[in-house]
Amino acid sequence: MSSEIAYVIAGAAVFVAGLVGTMGRTHLFWKILGVNFMGSGIFLILIAAAPRLPGEGADPVPQAMVLTGIVVAAASSALALGMALRVVVRSGGPFLSEDAPGPPAERTEPEVDSPGPRT
């Protein structure tokens, strides 16, 4: 087993771990981490498995793709984290409503005024 294959296998495992984390965890921050790990796994696979020219480093095209991917992942993580914090502030917890843990806690919305009549 060559070194590259070890990294390819690790990449697949990392991808699946990230996928499971994204799907399985309810906490938003872990979901964001999971998406990042999915990306890292793919990047590993791409660079480790691409055939290379003798006497040179990794195939430059996947390298450029991975560089692009890392930047895009950083941008998406930033937006996702920003949104997650707004979810925390606006709906009282780092969870999406359907998969909030436990019985739904009593909402403590600041009531600015008594609800007016709705048409």
Add this chain to the structure above:
Amino acid sequence: MSTLVWALDVSVAVLLVALVARAMLTRDLLEAVVLFIAVGLTLSLAWVRLGAPDVALAEAALGAGVTGALFLNAFQRLARTGPGASDAGPDYVIDRGSGSGCGVLRVATVGAAGVLAVTLMTILVGIPLRDAMLAQEVRTSLEQTGVSNPVTGVLLGFRAYDTLFEVCALVVAMVAVWSLDRGNRNFARDPKELREDPVLETLTRLVAPVAGVLAVYLVWSGSSGPGGAFQAAALLAGVGVLLTASGLMRPITSGAPAVRVLGTMGLALFVCVGVGLMPWTGSFLAYPEGWGYAITLVLEGVLTLSIAVILLELFIDVPAAPEVDPRLATVDPTGDPLGRTLTLDGALIRSPEEDE
């Protein structure tokens, strides 16, 4: 010797998987975030081993560095937000959810994940090795791009269009974060307290000039060796974070015209160069014969500055979620564009946010 190297590679690979698995399974958010940074650093080791030093630099600076700092910053904001944050200790940073009473489900999930992973590995390992055709083509045509680092050649020459939209994605993320509401932007601590930290200040004074020189060097050497705009920009953004955290620089504000101009300048210049040369070259993003090196260098310089500002801006603005905004309770549930209190029949109607 080669066995030793092989053992190193395998242990790096195993370490990676272990770190990721632990990060995904732990219930302590701080641990997960720290593990994320550790994964980034281990990955950059893997990139070096795989002969991809450019990626290693980017991973360490951007993947582990800037993104890690972003996670830590957001973590701190989260830790101070929960209902128990003030007295009973951290609340949202320990995930107590989703576990209890569904052991069967968890076993099933892990089993399914195992099957999926093994299937994926089998497929990947089963891919027959082909010739490195595209790498060969890159080597043959690299001279025409004017640079000698093949990765830079691909990024700013052959696939410059992707890079243009990668910069665009950063700008989109920045604008999107601007479009979220922002409250207190003093992310770390009290500015007064900050000034009383001579150690951090000294470090910043020492490191900032070195890092600045290093960033210029990375841009400069990116055309022939590892390095380039994105790595240098991440480094500069790191300096910005240090400067802000040590109180030597006020947090940049998204409203400031300078930030807007600097943040979008790289994208604007990229588009202008791409379109502006079309009368001579006939296609978008093509450079005239012999001008490749000069254009690439100028473009990289401006992009570096622009991306650094964007990253710093994201670092500061992402965690700036306001405390509960009382005006949110008065927003029209139908999505009134003004978010104002509605006046129907002269009566104030305030509809508190409802959940489904």
Add this chain to the structure above:
Amino acid sequence: MTAVLSVLLLTAGAFFFFAGTVGLLRFPDFYCRLHALTKADNLGMGMLVAGLILQPMAWATRLQLVLTWFLVLVAAATVCHLLARSALRQGLEPWLGDSGEGR
């Protein structure tokens, strides 16, 4: 001669890294672990750099190595200070021997 010295320094550096890691895993409280991590590892790092410099290489590379060592040193010292102070401010009591409380 230099080759032997280089190997000796590298080995010693590796030993200090190892010791620092053992300390990180085995020491009783936060402050001790921090101490092991930053002090032992910094020494180890210095030895590694010294050992590497003795290997045949270009002078520019040697300079880069020294610069790296310097940056790591400064950063580790600062981070150690910041972490310790932050822990102290949050009220984390240092461990004071077997009879002491605060773990």
Add this chain to the structure above:
Amino acid sequence: MISVEIWSTLAIVAPVVGALVSLLGGRRSILAGMTLGAAGSLASAAGLYLTVRVNGVARHALGGWGRPLGIELYVDGLSVVFVALAAVVGTAVGVYASIYFGEAASSGDYSTPGARGARYFAPLSLFLWAGLNGVFLSGDLFNLYVMLEIVGLSAAALVTLAVTAKATQAGMRYLFVSLSGSMLFLLGIAILYLVHGTLSLEQLAQARPSGLASASALALMTAGLAAKTALFPLHAWLPPAHAAAPAPASAILSALVVKSAFYVVVRLWLFVFGLTLPGADAQGALVLMGTLGAGAIVWGSVMALRQVSLKRLIAYSTVAQLGYLFVMFPLLTQPSADAGSGAWSVDAWSGGMYHALCHGLAKAAMFLAAGNMTYAVADDAIESISGVARRLPMSLLAFGLGGLSLAGVPPSGGFLAKWLLLGAALEAGRWIWAVVIAVGGLLTLAYVLMVAREAFDAPEDPGDFRAVPRRMEWAALALAVVAVLLGLRGVEIIELLQIGGVGPWR
């Protein structure tokens, strides 16, 4: 003679430049940016149409490199149709949004929660527009990923522009779906690159991908894209997101954004993998897609009938109508006497794509009209819109025309689309698909009439109406009228759809 290079560059660059201009701040620059983006997109759509009509398939080697080294833009009839759809819908929505958010923009106070929409709708939607045009024109796999990311990021941000807790949650969920879908897509790209060593769609198509690795790559990519396009049963994120977003954002999301992922599915299935070509032997996969589509039609329509909120009803209708696009897949090949190979069905192809076009226009019109109604009565419940027939006749007309077009009432564009699909199903003797198509049409009619009946009811408390600016009504009506008129001028578009590399013309 202006060439394809100019027009395709314009389609990509104009929205980006427009977005940058609109970021300068101030109402005038927002208006200027929108105008620039819209004018550029419309002009490029027209230019590309002429180019493709005259010269057939066109390519633009970006940077002058050409495949496989560089990235190519690839323009065929299908791309032109989608670029034109984006141009028309985007322009109408831009006009609408400039009024919808206009009051907040002119007040100059951007600090109120909702007024952020006034400042950021224009740049975000223009970046989104650039991403969409990028998807529709791209001839490169990895470039598709980058463009889809831009679409996903800006679309999620558009949802959260409505600052309510509901919208923030929906936007967050949408962002996760979008990001994980992108990751599955990217893994597929990685595998295809490892197997074939190229990223160019055309080169991949020439290589005729087959075998386990390529098939699993297609499966991964399709799964990711199905999540992004909200194919049943991965649709759960769509109704909350599209219902909670501000009305002009909902229109763009339902009309264009979900279509961009669908467009990529079509490119991959029919163009790169050629699954309908003789000998591809992929009838099982095609039928699976059709079955999911049929499920979407039934489930989406039934759920739409059960909604009490107007915008959620329209959002579920999107789920249902997207089903038609996937029902197209099994109908694309006509079974023939000699088993294994089937003949390409022009009717199914034209019908499916025509439906995508008409649905885009009609759904945008419906969301804009619904935005007018909810704006007028300050409530999103269907039962509260009683009386809008008298107060907002134009908006109701827009809603009705859009709805009738979706339901397939002649002579609308939707009728032509459904007629073609129905014809393809009946011709092949696959009556079960025909039944699904017909039942879906009837259900659509039912929920459109349900809303209309409420609108014609007398209001309980007349006088509770906010005035709706005229131009908001005109924008909705214009889109609805175009959706209907498409039924009368179908020939050109169907001919246009035949130009290109999909199906037997490859």
